[in-house]
Amino acid sequence: MKEVAGKVAFVTGGASGLGLAMTRSLTGAGMKVVIADIEDSALAAAAEEFSDSNTEVLTIKTDVTDRDSMADAATKTIEAFGKVHVLCNNAGVFVGGSVVDMTYKDWDWVMNVNVQGVINGMVAFVDLIKSHGEGGHIVNTASIAGHIGIPGMSVYNMSKFAVQGLSEAMRADLAQHNIGSSVLCPGIVATNIFSSDRNRPDDLKEKDSGARQLGAGMASDNGERASMMDNILQPTVIGDMVLDAIVNDVFYIFSHPSFKEMVGARGEEIAAAFDRWAAFRVEHNI
Numbered sequence: 001m002k003e004v005a006g007k008v009a010f011v012t013g014g015a016s017g018l019g020l021a022m023t024r025s026l027t028g029a030g031m032k033v034v035i036a037d038i039e040d041s042a043l044a045a046a047a048e049e050f051s052d053s054n055t056e057v058l059t060i061k062t063d064v065t066d067r068d069s070m071a072d073a074a075t076k077t078i079e080a081f082g083k084v085h086v087l088c089n090n091a092g093v094f095v096g097g098s099v100v101d102m103t104y105k106d107w108d109w110v111m112n113v114n115v116q117g118v119i120n121g122m123v124a125f126v127d128l129i130k131s132h133g134e135g136g137h138i139v140n141t142a143s144i145a146g147h148i149g150i151p152g153m154s155v156y157n158m159s160k161f162a163v164q165g166l167s168e169a170m171r172a173d174l175a176q177h178n179i180g181s182s183v184l185c186p187g188i189v190a191t192n193i194f195s196s197d198r199n200r201p202d203d204l205k206e207k208d209s210g211a212r213q214l215g216a217g218m219a220s221d222n223g224e225r226a227s228m229m230d231n232i233l234q235p236t237v238i239g240d241m242v243l244d245a246i247v248n249d250v251f252y253i254f255s256h257p258s259f260k261e262m263v264g265a266r267g268e269e270i271a272a273a274f275d276r277w278a279a280f281r282v283e284h285n286i
Contacts, residue, residue, distance in 0.1 A: 001085065001137050001180065001246055005030030008081045010073070012064050012121060013091030015042035017191030018141060018184075021239030022088050027055040029243055031086070034077045036062035038091075038199055056081070064091045064117030070124040077128075084128050085136040086246060089121040089163075090184075092141055093196035099154035106155055109204040114159035118166065126174075135178035137246045140167045144187045144259045148266055171251060180249040184242060187256035188232045231258055 001007065009026050013019040015037035023033045027050070035057060037043050043059045050057040058080050063069040077084050093113045095106045118140055129136035145153055146160035167183035174181055197205075238255055245253050254260075 001135060001249070004086075004243075004247060006032070007085040007134075007136075008032045008034070008077070008083055009086035009088060010034045010036060010077055010084055010121075010125060011088040011090055012036045012062065012117065013141075014088070015039060015046040015059065017193060018186075018189060018235055018238050019088070019090045020046060021235035021237075022090065022139075022242050023057070023239075024236070025239035025243040026086070027053075027057060029247075032056040032081050033058075034073070034080070034084075035059045036064070036073050036091075038063050064120055065112040067120050067123075070120040074124040074128060083132045083134070084125060085132075085134065086139070087121055087125045087129065087136075088139045088141070088242070089118040090139070090141040091117050092143075092159075092193065093199070094193050095155050095197075096152055096194075098152060102155055103206055105204045105206055109200055110155045110159050112204075114156075115162045118163055122166075122170075126179075129179055130177050133178075135180075137180040137182065137249070138170070138174065139182045139184060139242055139246065139253075141184045142167065144185050144254075144256060144263075146183075146185055147263045148259070167251075180246070182242070182245040182249075182251055182253055184238070184245075184253045185255075186233070186238055186253075187259060189238055189255075190232055190234050231256055 004026070009031050011019050011022050011026070011033060014023050014033070014035035016039065019035070019037070023035055023046070026033050033055070035043065035046050037046070037059070038061065040061065043061060047057070047059045058076070060073045060076055062073045074084075091113060093110055095102070095110050122138075129138070140163050142163040143156070143160040145157050146164035149157050164183060164185070167181060171181045233255060241253050241255055244250065
């Protein structure tokens with residue numbers, strides 16, 4: 001999408017953190033943006049921020065885990081702007097802690113938001129983007145945790161590996177409709193994701209879930225987790241990267257180059273495993 005001015009974007013989790021940074025970058029490029037978020041105070045603050053500007057922004061309270069809520073947001077987007085060209089499946093939450101301590105409520109909450117929320121975004125918006133024939137772009141927010149398994153982040157890892165897999169699979173499917181794809185894979189960004197328990201539904205809360213947001217998930221001498229805390233970026237950088245990826249149809253958005261070696265090491269281990277089991281087959285004549 002070389003020309004984005006005047007086009008319409010829908011951003012989930014758009015009222016704070018990465019989503020708000022995307023909104024700022026997209027509106028700065030002349031796009032109309034629908035900010036979808038579940039948090040009332042964040043939506044009000046976002047609406048206030050853009051109220052005195054020349055940008056065209058619509059705020060909608062949206063629960064990405066609720067299919068009816070997403071469908072309603074899609075309808076309101078078309079009613080307000082007539083079309084939609086860009087979808088940013090960005091809403092996400094985090095729970096930290098050892099896999100042995102995770103409960104059904106932990107798994108359900110994270111998977112509902114981080115995976116089902118992306119699914120709901122795809123179903124609600126792909127046909128709308130296809131329908132006008134002008135092309136478009138979809139950005140899924142995964143994480144570097146979608147490429148390397150990190151102790152103490154099992155639930156989050158699983159959700160982001162799923163988003164990564166979907167993103168890779170959908171590239172060819174969407175390309176034939178002139179819809180580009182990107183997957184955002186950041187390390188730590190200065191957002192409030194580690195306090196995402198504030199938006200956790202009451203029926204999925206655990207007594208200690210808030211305390212486990214950051215401490216149990218990240219505080220460790222483990223190398224991977226220590227690296228996660230290095231080179232913390234400001235959200236503005238990520239917003240500009242997302243805009244660049246949309247304009248230039250770039251698939252992978254790796255904002256933290258310090259993880260290149262870790263991701264490469266995982267690839268080397270996988271390649272070595274192929275060699276090992278190929279040798280096993282030869283040895284056993286199978």
